[in-house]
Amino acid sequence: MNPTQLEPLDQAIARELAANGRCSFTDLAEKVGLSVSAVHQRVRRLEQRGVIRGYAARLDGEQIGLPLTALISLTPNDPGAPDDYPQRLEHITEIESCYSVAGDESYILLVRVASPLGLEDLLRRIRESAKVSTRTTVVLSTPFEGRSPTL
Amino acid sequence: MNPTQLEPLDQAIARELAANGRCSFTDLAEKVGLSVSAVHQRVRRLEQRGVIRGYAARLDGEQIGLPLTALISLTPNDPGAPDDYPQRLEHITEIESCYSVAGDESYILLVRVASPLGLEDLLRRIRESAKVSTRTTVVLSTPFEGRSPTL
DNA sequence: TTTGAAAGAGCCTGTTA
DNA sequence: TAACAGGCTCTTTCAAA
Numbered sequence: 395m396n397p398t399q400l401e402p403l404d405q406a407i408a409r410e411l412a413a414n415g416r417c418s419f420t421d422l423a424e425k426v427g428l429s430v431s432a433v434h435q436r437v438r439r440l441e442q443r444g445v446i447r448g449y450a451a452r453l454d455g456e457q458i459g460l461p462l463t464a465l466i467s468l469t470p471n472d473p474g475a476p477d478d479y480p481q482r483l484e485h486i487t488e489i490e491s492c493y494s495v496a497g498d499e500s501y502i503l504l505v506r507v508a509s510p511l512g513l514e515d516l517l518r519r520i521r522e523s524a525k526v527s528t529r530t531t532v533v534l535s536t537p538f539e540g541r542s543p544t545l
Numbered sequence: 546m547n548p549t550q551l552e553p554l555d556q557a558i559a560r561e562l563a564a565n566g567r568c569s570f571t572d573l574a575e576k577v578g579l580s581v582s583a584v585h586q587r588v589r590r591l592e593q594r595g596v597i598r599g600y601a602a603r604l605d606g607e608q609i610g611l612p613l614t615a616l617i618s619l620t621p622n623d624p625g626a627p628d629d630y631p632q633r634l635e636h637i638t639e640i641e642s643c644y645s646v647a648g649d650e651s652y653i654l655l656v657r658v659a660s661p662l663g664l665e666d667l668l669r670r671i672r673e674s675a676k677v678s679t680r681t682t683v684v685l686s687t688p689f690e691g692r693s694p695t696l
Numbered sequence: 697t698t699t700g701a702a703a704g705a706g707c708c709t710g711t712t713a
Numbered sequence: 714t715a716a717c718a719g720g721c722t723c724t725t726t727c728a729a730a
Contacts, residue, residue, distance in 0.1 A: 400609055408604055415566045415600030420723060432698050434725070445608045449566030450693060452598045453559055458551055458696055465616075465646070465653060480688030487695040494686040495616070502616060502682070506694055531653070535645045537631030540691075542601060543657055544638040545609055571706060583715050585708065 400445065403428065405545045407436055408445060412542035415449040452540055460506040462513060463533035467499040468526040475525065482524040488516050499529065551596065554579065556696045558587055559596060563693035566600040603691055611657040613664060614684035618650035619677040626676065633675040639667050650680065 400408065406426045410417055417425075423433040440446045455461055468479065479501055480492050491504040503520070507513045517528055551559065557577045561568055574584040591597045606612055619630065630652055631643050642655040654671070658664045668679055 405609075408602065408609060411602035412604055413601070415602045418723060419725090429699050430723085431700080431725080431727095435697080443608070444605055447603045447605055449600060449602050450564070450691065451559065451562035451566045451600050453563055453694065454595050454598055455694075457594065457596045458556075458559060458694065460694055463644070465644070484689065487692070489689075490692050490694065491690040492688045493614070493616070493684045493690075494688060496683045496685055532647045533644045534647055537643045537645060538635065538640075539642040539644075540601065541638070541641050543604065543606075543609065543611055543641065569706060570708090580716050581706080582708075582717075586714080 400545070404436055404440060404445070407433065408440060409542070409545045411437070411446065411449075412545075415451075455506055455536075459508055462507045462509060463536065464505050464507070464513060465531040465533065466503040466505060466517070466520065467529040467531075468501040468503065468520070468524065469499050469529070471525045471527060479524045479526065483520065486516070486519055486523065488512075489520075500526075551696070555587055555591060555596070558584065559591060560693070560696045562588070562597065562600075563696075566602075606657055606687075610659055613658045613660060614687065615656050615658070615664060616682040616684065617654040617656060617668070617671065618680040618682075619652040619654065619671070619675065620650050620680070622676045622678060630675045630677065634671065637667070637670055637674065639663075640671075651677075 403426055407422060410422055410425055419430050419434050419437070422437070423430040426433060428436075437446070455463060470479075477500075480494075483489055483492060483503070488505045488507055489503050490506055493502045494500065495502050505513075505516060507516055513530070513532075517530065520526065521528060554577055558573060561573055561576055570581050570585050570588070573588070574581045577584060579587075588597070606614060621630070628651075631645075634640055634643060634654070639656045639658055640654050641657055644653045645651065646653050656664075656667060658667055664681070664683075668681065671677065672679060
């Protein structure tokens with residue numbers, strides 16, 4: 395599944411792009427010590443292989459009108475039902491991430507909403523869409539988030 | 546703090562860059578219906594204001610050698626100690642995100658490691674650095690993650 | 697897989713409206 | 714604020730090793 399392991403050069407490229415997603419190929423080439431075209435080719439390959447899944451601007455929740463973050467744990471109401479919860483939740487755009495977890499609960503969602511009222515409405519939609527009970531943990535502040543991994 | 550609210554044009558730009566962080570200014574200009582230089586100016590302003598906090602390649606944890614994700618809840622050992630936990634944890638690069646939360650626990654961390662042994666070692670370092678008890682929820686799979694918000 | 701070169705596309709500044 | 718025009722940089726493809 396994991397062919398060999400990421401080559402050091404690819405590792406360096408991925409690390410750099412994780413930290414600075416808009417880095418130019420020229421800069422990238424300098425940093426990893428390859429020609430521009432060689433770097434270009436490797437980046438394309440990393441994208442094709444799915445090592446790089448995409449690029450995103452990281453936005454400030456406060457400033458884009460979604461100041462309220464929460465973690466929502468899901469417990470199935472009907473333990474016999476088929477486990478298609480992610481599909482049932484996919485259309486709810488307030489859900490940024492969905493993790494299937496080991497433990498008392500089945501899933502944990504990370505969501506962002508505009509207000510407590512928005513959270514209330516979101517919870518209602520999650521419960522209805524997925525037939526689950528929810529337990530919500532409100533995020534008070536975010537000391538740091540989305541740091542790039544050390545490869 | 547949130548001057549007025551994000552203008553529709555800035556909103557469109559932020560939305561596009563959240564979905565496609567490497568989008569060229571030329572494409573961006575077409576999509577939002579402005580000239581390239583006007584878009585350029587707005588993007589720079591969004592970056593300066595901190596609406597856009599940066600750009601990142603989204604990497605596949607499996608393929609970069611960090612297949613194990615976990616959520617770790619922290620409870621202070623000494624409730625009287627000053628609350629500088631984020632600072633105490635900042636240097637631990639396996640911690641991708643750190644949320645201060647309302648509830649039984651004080652913080653929730655999202656971490657990525659290479660193996661169960663790596664997780665064990667990480668937990669030890671977290672407990673030592675921050676003087677906390679930990680409760681760990683292992684992520685079994687990630688149906689989706691880091692979706693861009695709907696502005 | 698890497699390089700270098702070359703053409704085109706895109707970036708970005710200064711100026712004008 | 715936005716558009717335009719320039720000079721310059723970056724991207725992308727190609728042939729060669």
